[in-house]
Amino acid sequence: MTYLRHPPKALLVSLRDPFMDSDRVMPPMGVMALHSYLLNLGIESRIENNFDIDNVEQYCDFNCICISCMTPQKYQAYEILHAVKRTCPDIRVVIGGPHASYYLEECITQPFDFIVKGDGELALEEILTGRAELKRVMERPVSEQQMNTFPLPYREKDFLNQYEFVFQGVRASTLLTSKGCPMSCTFCEDARTKVRMYTPEYVGRQIADIKAAGYQGVMFFDDVMTLSKKRVRDLTREIIKHDILFRCFGHARTMTDDIADMLRDAGCIETGVGMETGSQRILDAVHKKTTIDQNKEYVLMCNARGIRVKAFFILGLPGENEETIAETEKFLQFLMEKTVVGHDGKMIQNDFDMTVFFPYSGTEIRRKMDAGEGDIDLMFVDNPDLRYGFYKGVQGSSEVVIRTNRMSAELLRENQVRLLSTYKAKPST
DSSP states (O other): OOOOOSSOEEEEEEOOOTTSSOSOSSOOHHHHHHHHHHHHTTOEEEEESSOOTTOGGGGTTOSEEEEEOOGGGHHHHHHHHHHHHHHOTTSEEEEESHHHHHSHHHHHTTTOSEEEESOOHHHHHHHHHOOSOOOSEEEOOOOHHHHTTSOOOOOOHHHHTTOOEEETTEEEEEEOSEEOOOOOOTTOTTTTOOOEEOOHHHHHHHHHHHHHTTOSEEEEOOTTTTSOHHHHHHHHHHHGGGOOEEEEEEOTTTOOHHHHHHHHHHTEEEEEEEEEOSOHHHHHHTTOOOOHHHHHHHHHHHHHTTOEEEEEEEEOOTTOOHHHHHHHHHHHHHHHTOEEEOTTSOEEEOEEEEEEOOOOTTSHHHHHHHHTOTTOOOEESSOGGGSOOOSSOGGGOOOOOEEOSSOOHHHHHHHHHHHHHHHSOSSOO
16 A cells, blocks of 8 residues: 655545535535544645536645545545546545445445545544555544544634525534434434444534534534433533524434423424334334324424424335325324424424435345345336435435335325425425
């Protein structure tokens, strides 16, 4: 393995999302964390969130270009890789992020110098300093103890203010309180991944940084913030010190009156929740481990405390048919007939979003489809690995590459469009 010339100088590339209405909504938290980590080591580092493929020469002073890639961005990552190799062949190019973890074999076929699975901090440190024996595929997990000693993610005001996320008129930025998810949902690549939690103090310091950058709200982006009453108590005791409004994700199986009270008292005005479907049969089939009654109770508990619910649904899960879509529509009617008093005193509806299932390589459903296991009612209509793989594109569009025995790809797409146009509040905030 050829080592980098020294001193190391890293360009951290946050890719664009041209298939979305706007890719300046959620800041690249992983890249921001890596940037701070490298700077703390004394390594020169820069974030590039608008890579100029037509002027690659401007990056030739860097000796390592590190690309953080989600699967829908893969073609952009490959284009940058080949442009760099043509123009500045001595630069080492690294790919990391979810695509490198779940599509490793595909990444290996591309001429990346290094492929980082999972956490990037320790792997990049080794790549850039040459302090350890290097392999092309690197996996250097970070412990919970270690990640709570790392510097806070980079949140310089001018950089952060390029991104604009708003809920209920509140301008917010994103923050993780944990990594990993213990749930076993078969449609999710992150299912059954090790949970590592940031301390409340570490979370509080990040909230302070977000407020200092001029934001009035926080979007807690991780899935497991509300998985236990103790964890919610510890976090909300810290959050309440910062006098900030927030949105977080909840889970119908763990939401209780006590948890809902703590969230409200700490400034929660909205929760996102993966409800997936109105069909109990499909919930059971994908190992969601929730019930329709729990999902309804979640809505009622939150709404009773003035917390708006934004539910997320997936059409095209195994077994989808006309009856299960009718059940989902019935649940949407229940959800969207509810209103709450918003933080500004105005009445607002609940909200929802809806996509069509895309069989990412790291999901249990995809594993079964590839293995030809007969107990799964889902079939390909196109090769998903040759598509972008975005869940939600411009004006809510989805790439539909699957069908069930009773629902064609066209019918799935038509029902997604129909349900969104019929029930989604306009305008949605």
